[in-house]
Amino acid sequence: GAVVSQHPSWVICKSGTSVKIECRSLDFQATTMFWYRQFPKQSLMLMATSNEGSKATYEQGVEKDKFLINHASLTLSTLTVTSAHPEDSSFYICSADGERNTEAFFGQGTRLTVV
């Protein structure tokens, strides 16, 4: 099956700083990637759809200036949390559609802790 690699697995940053999370499709090209946020024992909430070569589409209530998404190549999408605050602490997961576009492949997730 297709492999999606997410990096880093966990990160701790200070309030006010920015942190970048990478999502790579290792053995296939992904024109579309998705970014989710998950709080403990809760469901995955879609934050944005990342489209290669164009602007991301954000879900209602997600601050696009705070969560910057770049999808500059067919194998890499990045999520940058800018001016991080403790309430941004969460688990962030990316996914990419496989070549048949009928199944999503997930990264391992990134646990972000803002102190």
Next chain:
Amino acid sequence: AQTVTQSQPEMSVQEAETVTLSCTYDTSESDYYLFWYKQPPSRQMILVIRQEAYKQQNATENRFSVNFQKAAKSFSLKISDSQLGDAAMYFCAYRSNTGKLIFGQGTTLQVKP
């Protein structure tokens, strides 16, 4: 807008027994995909089973099977011969024609030895 509902926050099953997890959804689309994902403590999302809405036959993957009732918009997961490794959080998900996945609230499954 599509919604997915899992009404069982927690379920418990004895090892080797069978358990069914419930899921209902709402959509106005006629063609879509439904999924069950497993999320163990590692939090890696693992695809358990997939169902295409245009297929009437229920999907089966080894010990996992679904009961797909399109008219009722119901999509339950049956786990047979439950194993300790099945313990995890299970999410029902709907894939819209835009590719977005909409997840249910999740069901935590406990497997007792």
